Amino acid sequence: MSASHSPEAAAAEGRRELNSLGLPKPPAQTRVVVAMSGGVDSSVVAALMKEQGYDVIAVTMQLYDHGEAIHRKGACCAGQDIQDARLVAARLDIPHYVLDYEERFREKVINPFSHSYATGETPIPCVSCNSEIKFADLFDTALDLGADVLATGHYVSTRSDEAGERVLHRAFDGARDQSYFLFATTRRQLQMLRFPLGDMTKTDVRALARRFGLIVADKADSQDICFVPKGKYSDLIERLSPGAAVPGEIVHIDGRVLGRHAGVIHYTIGQRRGLGLGDANAGEPLFVIKLDAAGARVVVGPREALATRRAHLRAVNWIGDGELGDLPREGADIFVQVRSTRPPVAGRLYARDGGAHVEFVHDEDSVSPGQACVFYASDQPRARVLGGGFISSTESAIDVCPATSRAAEAASVPV
Structure with missing residues (x-):
């Protein structure tokens, strides 16, 4: 990173005036790389950063480019969306770069999704896209561009804790909150990431887009799985994994x-x-x-028979206080979310012998291997995100x- 984020440095920075992004330097001397997908959310982020006087660079990732997906309503990161991002950047008079990440996206997101689905799991490719592409490859690109901050249009927020470290929180608008897809974000990444829309509603964002005169003000939101042309997963799986x-x-x-x-x-x-x-x-x-x-x-x-008592986890990422291994052996009370469309529910997290599992206070239905299980400090808007993992197996709540x-x-x- 371009600056130290040790507790001592954070304390020293805290004695100086901070800009709106929490950094001790004038906006004009703060470089912000904005990940622009071509949608209204990331476009408004770029416009806000420009309006506040930051040194803004827009970067768009081309992730795929196949036939019907290019012009399909609700797609992102391909075809028309790249053109929309380019037009917005021109409107804002900021530099705009398009990065070809197709091969990496196929290797790190599409192929693992296909394999997971073929094994009977319910994978969450948006989590992999964020952790393996946006906050990994794009993160490194932002550093190469001399960025102080990488900003995105996700509905989630980061704040500084008492030690000066950035921690992740749910959005103000629970209906728009996207923290479920960001649980794999690391502590190092959080120090540089900013999410300016975390305290806004979608209505607020579209109103800003109209004020800024952006052509995407009324553009439809992208769907979760952007690379499935007709929303039919089985067709993609059979094409990528013949015989599945x-x-x-x-x-x-x-x-x-x-x-x-x-x-x-x-x-x-x-x-x-x-x-x-x-x-x-x-x-x-x-x-x-x-x-x-x-x-x-x-x-x-x-x-x-759908009632689930316990979920075992793999690839757990802990971004709460301390380390995952420091949790008491009798478990820790948390709130967990096992599907993006469900609210967090009460549970208890156990971390033992190198593994982790969650027990639900009240049995959960339709919990599937491959899904994300995300940890929160509470079930309220703006609650702190403590991490999460992928469900590897489940245990039924009924007698067999x-x-x-x-x-x-x-x-x-x-x-």
């Missing part, structure tokens, strides 16, 4: 074989519709409980009957 769609049996948790399927990649945990069972499930609504890619089995059961045990053993999945 292996037909097999649909098995009830009591051991009954109810039907056949064309591949586990066509199903997700908690799915009810489109099971193709006909009369096999008459009288009892059935849901996908487990996916066993290795055994080509889709395990189904009643809604209560002998027939279910045999079915689970055959499927090689816990229920």
Whole structure:
């Protein structure tokens, strides 16, 4: 980094007047690299930084460029979006660079997504995009450009703690909060990252875009998985991983074989519709409980079988106080979020013998391996983000009957 972030340096900086980004230098001498996707959020960030007198450079990543995705409503980081970013930068009279990250994006995001999905998981590619591309490769590019700050349009915020270190917080607007996708951000990255929209609503942002005269003021938001042209994951998986769609049996948790399927990649945990069972499930609504890619089995059961008591985690990133290993053996009370569309719920985090798991105070439904499990200090807006990990396996909250045990053993999945 261009400046020291030791506690001593932070204390010395605190005795000098800080600019709006928390740095002890005039805006004109503070270089801000803005990650511009071509959408309204990042465009407003660039405009705000320019208005406040910062030395602004806009950088757009070209992540993919394939056919229908280029002009599809809700896409990002390709085709028209790059052109929109270029036009906004011209409007603001700031330098704009387009970086070709297609190969890195394919290697670090698309291919792992395909592999994870083919193994029966529910991956979150936006987390990988942030941690492996935006806050890794782009982070290094920003440093090469002499940046003091890398700013993005995410709805989340950072603040300085008592030691002068930047810590991550949820956004003011809980409906727009994107901290779920940013749990893998490291402490080092947080020192340089800024999120100017963290205390705004989307209405506020669009109003600013109109005031700045930006052509993207009314542009639709990008969808989560930008590189799936028609939103149909199975098509992408079959193209990238030929043979991933292996037909097999649909098995009830009591051991009954109810039907056949064309591949586990066509199903997700908690799915009810489109099971193709006909009369096999008459009288009892059935849901996908487990996916066993290795055994080509889709395990189904009643809604209560979706209840999850415990989630085991991998690749845990801890950005709370101290270290993950310092947590008491009896666990720590936290709030956890297991899907981007759900609010945080009460749980208890355990870190033992090099591993970590979360126990839910109240059983959670439809918890799937591959999803993110994000830790918070509370369930309120602006709560501190403590980190998170990816779910590697789950444990059911219901008792398992002998027939279910045999079915689970055959499927090689816990229920």
